[in-house]
Amino acid sequence: xxxxxxxxxxxxxxxxxxxxxxxxxxxxxxxxxxxxxxxxxxxxxxxxxxxxxxxxxxxxxxxxxxxxxxxxxxxxxxxxxxxxxxxxxxxxxxxxxxxxxxxxxxxxxxxxxxxxxxxxxxxxxxxxxxxxxxxxxxxxxxxxxxxxxxxxxxxxxxxxxxxxxxxxxxxxxxxxxxxxxxxxxxxxxxxxxxxxxxxxxxxxxxxxxxxxxxxxxxxxxxxxxxxxxxxxxxxxxxxxxxxxxxxxxxxxxxxxxxxxxxxxxxxxxxxxxxxxxxxxxxxxxxxxxxxxxxxxxxxxxxxxxxxxxxxxxxxxxxxxxxxxxxxxxxxxxxxxxxxxxxxxxxxx
Amino acid sequence: xxxxxxxxxxxxxxxxxxxxxxxxxxxxxxxxxxxxxxxxxxxxxxxxxxxxxxxxxxxxxxxxxxxxxxxxxxxxxxxxxxxxxxxxxxxxxxxxxxxxxxxxxxxxxxxxxxxxxxxxxxxxxxxxxxxxxxxxxxxxxxxxxxxxxxxxxxxxxxxxxxxxxxxxxxxxxxxxxxxxxxxxxxxxxxxxxxxxxxxxxxxxxxxxxxxxxxxxxxxxxxxxxxxxxxxxxxxxxxxxxxxxxxxxxxxxxxxxxxxxxxxxxxxxxxxxxxxxxxxxxxxxxxxxxxxxxxxxxxxxxxxxxxxxxxxxx
Amino acid sequence: xxxxxxxxxxxxxxxxxxxxxxxxxxxxxxxxxxxxxxxxxxxxxxxxxxxxxxxxxxxxxxxxxxxxxxxxxxxxxxxxxxxxxxxxxxxxxxxxxxxxxxxxxxxxxxxxxxxxxxxxxxxxxxxxxxxxxxxxxxxxxxxxxxxxxxxxxxxxxxxxxxxxxxxxxxxxxxxxxxxxxxxxxxxxxxxxxxxxxxxxxxxxxxxxxxxxxxxxxxxxxxxxxxxxxxxxxxxxxxxxxxxxxxxxxxxxxxxxxxxxxxxxxxxxxxxxxxxxxxxxxxxxxxxxxxxxxxxxxxxxxxxxxxxxxxxxxxxxxxxxxxxxxxxxxxxxxxx
Ligand SMILES: Nc1ncnc2c1ncn2[C@@H]1O[C@H](COP(=O)(O)OP(=O)(O)OP(=O)(O)O)[C@@H](O)[C@H]1O
Ligand SMILES: Nc1ncnc2c1ncn2[C@@H]1O[C@H](COP(=O)(O)OP(=O)(O)OP(=O)(O)O)[C@@H](O)[C@H]1O
Ligand code: SF4
Ligand SMILES: [Mg+2]
Ligand SMILES: [Mg+2]
Numbered sequence: 001x002x003x004x005x006x007x008x009x010x011x012x013x014x015x016x017x018x019x020x021x022x023x024x025x026x027x028x029x030x031x032x033x034x035x036x037x038x039x040x041x042x043x044x045x046x047x048x049x050x051x052x053x054x055x056x057x058x059x060x061x062x063x064x065x066x067x068x069x070x071x072x073x074x075x076x077x078x079x080x081x082x083x084x085x086x087x088x089x090x091x092x093x094x095x096x097x098x099x100x101x102x103x104x105x106x107x108x109x110x111x112x113x114x115x116x117x118x119x120x121x122x123x124x125x126x127x128x129x130x131x132x133x134x135x136x137x138x139x140x141x142x143x144x145x146x147x148x149x150x151x152x153x154x155x156x157x158x159x160x161x162x163x164x165x166x167x168x169x170x171x172x173x174x175x176x177x178x179x180x181x182x183x184x185x186x187x188x189x190x191x192x193x194x195x196x197x198x199x200x201x202x203x204x205x206x207x208x209x210x211x212x213x214x215x216x217x218x219x220x221x222x223x224x225x226x227x228x229x230x231x232x233x234x235x236x237x238x239x240x241x242x243x244x245x246x247x248x249x250x251x252x253x254x255x256x257x258x259x260x261x262x263x264x265x266x267x268x269x270x271x272x273x274x275x276x277x278x279x280x281x282x283x284x285x286x287x288x289x290x291x292x293x294x295x296x297x298x299x300x301x302x303x304x305x306x307x308x309x310x311x312x313x314x315x316x317x318x319x320x321x322x323x324x325x326x327x328x329x330x331x332x333x334x335x336x337x338x339x340x341x342x343x344x345x346x347x348x
Numbered sequence: 349x350x351x352x353x354x355x356x357x358x359x360x361x362x363x364x365x366x367x368x369x370x371x372x373x374x375x376x377x378x379x380x381x382x383x384x385x386x387x388x389x390x391x392x393x394x395x396x397x398x399x400x401x402x403x404x405x406x407x408x409x410x411x412x413x414x415x416x417x418x419x420x421x422x423x424x425x426x427x428x429x430x431x432x433x434x435x436x437x438x439x440x441x442x443x444x445x446x447x448x449x450x451x452x453x454x455x456x457x458x459x460x461x462x463x464x465x466x467x468x469x470x471x472x473x474x475x476x477x478x479x480x481x482x483x484x485x486x487x488x489x490x491x492x493x494x495x496x497x498x499x500x501x502x503x504x505x506x507x508x509x510x511x512x513x514x515x516x517x518x519x520x521x522x523x524x525x526x527x528x529x530x531x532x533x534x535x536x537x538x539x540x541x542x543x544x545x546x547x548x549x550x551x552x553x554x555x556x557x558x559x560x561x562x563x564x565x566x567x568x569x570x571x572x573x574x575x576x577x578x579x580x581x582x583x584x585x586x587x588x589x590x591x592x593x594x595x596x597x598x599x600x601x602x603x604x605x606x607x608x609x610x611x612x613x614x615x616x617x618x619x620x621x622x623x624x625x626x627x628x629x630x631x632x633x634x635x636x637x638x639x640x641x642x643x644x645x646x647x648x649x650x651x652x653x654x655x656x657x658x659x660x661x
Numbered sequence: 662x663x664x665x666x667x668x669x670x671x672x673x674x675x676x677x678x679x680x681x682x683x684x685x686x687x688x689x690x691x692x693x694x695x696x697x698x699x700x701x702x703x704x705x706x707x708x709x710x711x712x713x714x715x716x717x718x719x720x721x722x723x724x725x726x727x728x729x730x731x732x733x734x735x736x737x738x739x740x741x742x743x744x745x746x747x748x749x750x751x752x753x754x755x756x757x758x759x760x761x762x763x764x765x766x767x768x769x770x771x772x773x774x775x776x777x778x779x780x781x782x783x784x785x786x787x788x789x790x791x792x793x794x795x796x797x798x799x800x801x802x803x804x805x806x807x808x809x810x811x812x813x814x815x816x817x818x819x820x821x822x823x824x825x826x827x828x829x830x831x832x833x834x835x836x837x838x839x840x841x842x843x844x845x846x847x848x849x850x851x852x853x854x855x856x857x858x859x860x861x862x863x864x865x866x867x868x869x870x871x872x873x874x875x876x877x878x879x880x881x882x883x884x885x886x887x888x889x890x891x892x893x894x895x896x897x898x899x900x901x902x903x904x905x906x907x908x909x910x911x912x913x914x915x916x917x918x919x920x921x922x923x924x925x926x927x928x929x930x931x932x933x934x935x936x937x938x939x940x941x942x943x944x945x946x947x948x949x950x951x952x953x954x955x956x957x958x959x960x961x962x963x964x965x966x967x968x969x970x971x972x973x974x975x976x977x978x979x980x981x982x983x984x985x986x987x988x989x990x991x992x993x994x995x996x
Pocket of ligand 1: 050
């Protein structure tokens, strides 16, 4: 096994080691997060990509320990500034949430409480974590709205969420998250529900705020464009596991894992004309969680899979270019074609 | 808000007209000759004719209706057949009793309903949740009069338990708190059960919403998440139920007043029905309908105050 | 020159807004406000634009799922809006639709076989005794395999369900398929499978697609021509290469530049649009884009630009902006 921190150029603010979170349904255990490893460098952005159901949201909720029944964190360590979060009491956790680690969610339309004003919802953070008076907190809330680029903030604090557009609401969510100067911001698909022109505004805002406030960001998304544009490091997830973890350039320019390659190849591009060629596809679909493959989770869809892949689960290992990869091809045990070139068929 | 209330009041006009048409027709739809009935069984032909004339039953229907409505508006509801006193006076002395009975019962059902509903929702799937819901089912299916009689049996007549007797309360009348406790429990229980079930399901829905997760991610204490962030949203649908529930409550008041010998509108009506005192029955129904409409306007106002998403205009 | 299969002229769709005490119509949502375009046989025309710009409404109006407020829709030489309801239903055999959420448009209690049988029954194009074979063929064509016909929709994955939707649309041998966000809900790896399938079916069965999407990557890959809409109007229309490589309208440019490129080395010069899309209830006067356009002048606030072709644009490529020439030459002055 390798250490996630090995590939970082900076100090890690957060290190997730072998995290396991499961949902215990009536019939079976859904291993939503099944041994995840990554680290987030200080002041930089880590992207987590992967298709729907791969465990991105559950990973991020696990970091804040917000998993609700029937879910449970059943193993691993989450080191935040060197301390294991999983060992902390609920009261200590509350001091971290919204204060040292904040989170914004995918659905700006439903993530704000409809019966309280925007100002009340931002103020709450100040009142909990900084013991501010109501009046003072409201004043700071207006300043936060100004910071996230909402015009006439003094009027806006008195408005209810339904009076704002989707883009505005996401700005309000960011204002709530940043109220107490968190060291780590977890953004779970912050722009997926927004139009591209609004997405561009929000991403720009986040980048700008990161430059000014120096926080670290975990950017969860399934949009490889967003990753390329905003992230410094990337963890690619598949079925509850990290299959590739590397610097962003290495993932896009020199992907190693067959799933990462397949993902990049199946992406139709708006900036390049692929002509009339067919898109490369990853055959088949994600197996259902009650039918987990025994070996490599990707084996049933992988064009290179061998007997070994179907039988045994590979570990995350360092490849020659530094990417950390969970694939037999890059190990000494590999029993297939020794010359195999995973990214030979790359189209872009 | 003011505008909304005015509009809501205007909207009730057709409803109120409908109600008056209904109560107006009530007397005219009774099988047999209304004049005969109103004059009494042993009345002579002459008396009947006189009654007919006095009640205006010889006029064309629209004129009769107009007379009736103008009577209602000016507070002239005719006279009781049984004792000849003005119906309006009979109602006036009793309406306070019935309204306070209904008010305290509603208060009790809302209070208990919300507390138990939230309690059960927070403990979803646990034993205490199941117990509360079974109790609610009981409360819901228990007939009013039966519950009343049981309460009288145990807490008015009382039982000897160890060194004391449980006959703490009184079984009849209305005025002192000893008289009020049992009827209010009798009348409020079913409502409490319904509101508890409604609150629970509404809470369960709200607690899974994204904004609850947002609150938790801010570091808000779980107790505050439940009571400040979830409950206020969960109450929005509950409020409507309280309004609808009020109709059932008025029906229940008729029974409860009889069980506890409370001299309210309900008891007046039952007596009037037994003695075929139609002017009283007619006006009683009218008053109940007006109360129901009025309470539902209040409910609408509260609903709007809670639910910020509705544009007031 | 291929012939026009679909001609849309000045199509308008206004949805009434009821309000007031008596529930009178107090205003209109101008969802689609006078759009004109043609679709030629065998090609794929895409409609792109931000949420609420009227893409789906256009599709629904052509199919008369909502009756259009005004305009003309000519399909295969026939005026669709003049048809009786009954004749229109028959006509739907030639115009099929695939939606974003296949699950919402299929009956979950029917097996795939029953779903397809019902579709064949309604249009009655295949004799009863040949239906079983037709269904088996369809299942193979969309890559599900005939052996899966007796399973229920919930037993399939999202991508497979979308294939069921495609099979149903294909069952009646349509000429035109309107695909409304047909691949938007799918993960990229699955999306690619469905796109490839749609392209292959187009070749095999000479299908024409009206492809509605907000994903410009997918659109670039699948289309021959592209229509860019903004607030109920067409702002630019043209062949795919022109739209993507030589856009003329400021909105098209901003839209394209806003899309993140999946390449960390890409140097993108971004035109950041400010503010939100205005409401379609009282859309801005003049050019609808003027409230967000970096080039807007007084003229834009008053006068609505028409679609036109200028020097340096390919034939059939048109934009609706007063200052396309000036912006191109770099001589445009913003007051
Ligand atoms: N409450 C739950 N009960 C059972 N399984 C659950 C529950 N919540 C999540 N899961 C399962 O956990 C897995 C991971 O879910 P998660 O929400 O993390 O996916 P994701 O990567 O965020 O996907 P998306 O891109 O769709 O948001 C999924 O297979 C999902 O079915
Ligand atoms: N039946 C309807 N009644 C009233 N307004 C409607 C109706 N259908 C659509 N609209 C409005 O018309 C406008 C255009 O809607 P439409 O669904 O065509 O947008 P779209 O471009 O398909 O957006 P999206 O990308 O979100 O699907 C929107 O403002 C929408 O709110
Ligand atoms: S007409 Fe004016 S406002 Fe409209 S797009 Fe062109 S420059 Fe911008
Ligand atoms: Mg998610
Ligand atoms: Mg649409």
